[in-house]
Amino acid sequence: MSIQLHRLLYASKAHVDPCGKSLRDIVDTATSRNAALGVTGVLCFSGDHFLQLLEGPVSALEELMTSIRGDDRHSILREWPAAPAEDGLWFPQWAMGYAYDEQLEHLVSRLVGAPSSSHNACLWAQPLFARLELYRGHIL
Numbered sequence: 001m002s003i004q005l006h007r008l009l010y011a012s013k014a015h016v017d018p019c020g021k022s023l024r025d026i027v028d029t030a031t032s033r034n035a036a037l038g039v040t041g042v043l044c045f046s047g048d049h050f051l052q053l054l055e056g057p058v059s060a061l062e063e064l065m066t067s068i069r070g071d072d073r074h075s076i077l078r079e080w081p082a083a084p085a086e087d088g089l090w091f092p093q094w095a096m097g098y099a100y101d102e103q104l105e106h107l108v109s110r111l112v113g114a115p116s117s118s119h120n121a122c123l124w125a126q127p128l129f130a131r132l133e134l135y136r137g138h139i140l
């Protein structure tokens with residue numbers, strides 16, 4: 001029987017210097033650890049906030065989120081629980097795609113205040129993530 005893959009989303013307030021090396025460190029660590037755990041996803045940064053979507057086996061997502069929740073380079077504002085990725089992986093090719101996007105601010109304030117389910121939160125974020133292909137490769 002194949003492993004049921006899950007998807008989760010969270011939004012956080014960033015405590016990193018946008019011009020410093022923290023972002024590069026985060027993306028480098030995420031790329032290698034996620035690949036080892038069979039996790040894929042994207043990290044979007046606005047300068048003030050992060051929005052991250054992670055996909056993979058639920059045990060790997062939980063292991064990662066234990067580290068990510070305790071990371072003082074940000075504080076989580078809202079986290080939606082992992083839900084089955086019934087429509088398949090959205091980012092099978094990215095161990096950790098990274099994008100800078102100022103328009104993320106609008107989405108984060110909408111998401112953080114919304115009484116939405118995990119599924120709805122991911123769907124709200126999908127149009128933003130759909131544009132990220134444009135930024136791929138423009139990491140720092």
Ligand SMILES: Cc1cc2nc3c(=O)[nH]c(=O)nc-3n(C[C@H](O)[C@H](O)[C@H](O)COP(=O)(O)O)c2cc1C
Pocket residue numbers: 012026029030031033034043050052054064067068069071073074096
């Ligand atoms: C916004 C943000 C996103 C992160 N995303 C990931 C990630 O996708 N994968 C990962 O391995 N680490 C990620 N990290 C780094 C982890 O918090 C952690 O530092 C790293 O996984 C090492 O784990 P450890 O401190 O438990 O050894 C992220 C950190 C931040 C601040």
